[in-house]
Amino acid sequence: MRFELTPRPTISPVARALAPVLAFVTAFLIAGVVVWLMGRSPIAAFQVYVLQPLSDPWALQELLVKATPLALIAIGLSYCFRANFWNIGAEGQYVIGALLGSWLALKTHGGFWVMPAMLVLGILGGALYGLIPAFLKTRFGVNEILTSLMLVYVAQLLLDYLVRGPWRDPKGFNFPQSVTFDPAATLPLVADGSRVHYGTIFALVAVIVTAIVLGRTLFGYRLKLTGDAPRAARFAGFSAKHTTLAVFAISGGLAGLAGISEVSGQIGQLQPSISPGYGFTAITVAFLGRLNPIGILVASLVVALTFIGGESAQILLKLPLDLTQAFQGILLLCVLSADALVSHRIRFITRGGGK
């Protein structure tokens, strides 16, 4: 006997809507069993993981702060992934955006124009860096998965060089970090006393604009067609080359914006590590959100919740960090399987002719 996945002729809209809900329930049930096997109460774990962060104003703010870079990067990635281009290097585009914007912060001393210019440079840096794998692909046919991924390390090492060398704080006992940015180069907070900075607003704007672009413009249609039926896209007169360059520039630009927002709004200086892997986690977020802008917004909050809930679980329940990471994996697996089962059905094929 073997299994076969065959596409369903029609996809039920109800099933499609319910799939993520069922996926979440399944993921929590599996995680609950694991927690129970560890001798803890699954109910207490659920309380600390999910309910408590969602009912506490401080944790809600932290949720937004953590979700912001994830949403910005994932929204950008959705342009690439929709058109079937695999930009794995958002982490590097994030770093280069942060670097180019920070260059201005370190070279200037105040001025109302500094912050906006830093943001523009951040977008520009990320976009230009994203265009390298796009150019190599369109010009020489080089696989963009490899080049975009390898450029991550180049970006990280460049950051490393700069904070240990030319951009090192001269008063910092030779430790690898830049001076802290002055107020003119600090991304303002949405409200005084909170930790939510303007990056969150940028992420919301990106979600709305993307929803319009994908749903209502020719460009959005072109992406979908390039992804689903590249031959048809060519017949329709859409240049694959231009599409490649455009989606990489957009996704790189948004990753760069995330980078400069994070550095100027959250960290406040350059240091050897400015991202706990946002560029890679955002790939998960993009697929959890099914490449849909609203879906990505929700997914970024859910993933942020698993990080914050994971810390709460360590603090309040003394549950290990590994459990959080396992749970993130279980969640992604459940969502992807649910999606597959909505559009496909499993057929059990038994070989005819007895034994």
Next chain:
Amino acid sequence: MFSRTLIGALAGAAVLALSAGGAAAQQKLKIGFIYVGPVGDYGWSHQHDQGRKAIEKAFGDKVETTFVESVPEADAERPIEQLARTGHTLIFTTSFGFMEPTLKVAKKYPNVKFEHATGFKRAPNVSTYAAKFHEGRYILGQIAAKMTKSGVIGYVGAFPIPEVVSGINSYFLGAQSVNPNIKIKVVWANSWYDPAKEADAAKALLDQGVDVIAQHTDSPAPLQAAEARGKFGFGQASDMEQFAPKAQLTAIVDNWSDYYVARTKAVLDGTWKSQDTWDGLAQHAVVMAPYKNMPDDVKKMAQETEAAIKSGKLNPFKCPVIKQDGSQVECKGNGALSDEQVLGMNFYVKGIDDKLPQ
């Protein structure tokens, strides 16, 4: 079933305590720890966790400890604040990269006391502490120079920050004191904890004729690489003998326990104040693991050097200290380099045939 309900109730109580501003948690002193690595790294974070356990052992019911592990340095403010919000009134942040976030949170929670390892910025409620690991490394250098047959010793460094650079210099000065013609090779792993990279770095050194390896990275991988080739190495942060029984000559053991217990006691007694602590071999902040796999005369030399450093008779950075380019370092301490000079060291001493990444 009973225990599950109990834990559920406890967790519920913890959540309640959270919303009530931790009022119920006042009887027990809650102490939080932020680790940069996993507690199971057998290196840096593992040793801080040993310190946490020492607190629990010393104070029992009077304290409750919590840790958050593998906290990325770029995203540490939230977990630190979460500890402060959940009624932890003494918080140890145990990596240099937590400096700015620790200060930010400390500003918001003036009644919470913070202890930041290896940093240099303090506040009325933020102390800093570190250990003079370079004292131990001088002894390692002497042992290495005695044990090497090729005359070339090696060093796997994590990052070219002052703490690591002063360690390399001290190791080399120790080796030079035994054999003026000794040569050293340095490889940077660019990570504190990455067993695969650390092992590669060690193999690169062994391939270049190095036969004794010292390391300033946290996993036992370099030591294991030395063991596999029948060469020698030193444990880092904890006694790593179990990973390389034939190769480990000794280990520099980070002992935070005494300091952590003392600081906890200060909070309980109400005598805690912001300060900077930099202890070494004499205060047992740095402890040498048993000297093994070496002839008796080498062991005797190591023990004598250890005693001399403890008594203050010997300082690894006694003047004159000559830089790579031949210039003499200004002597700002009492017959040796000052603490500030060692804490901010960014040069190699003469004789190290390598360029410091700048």
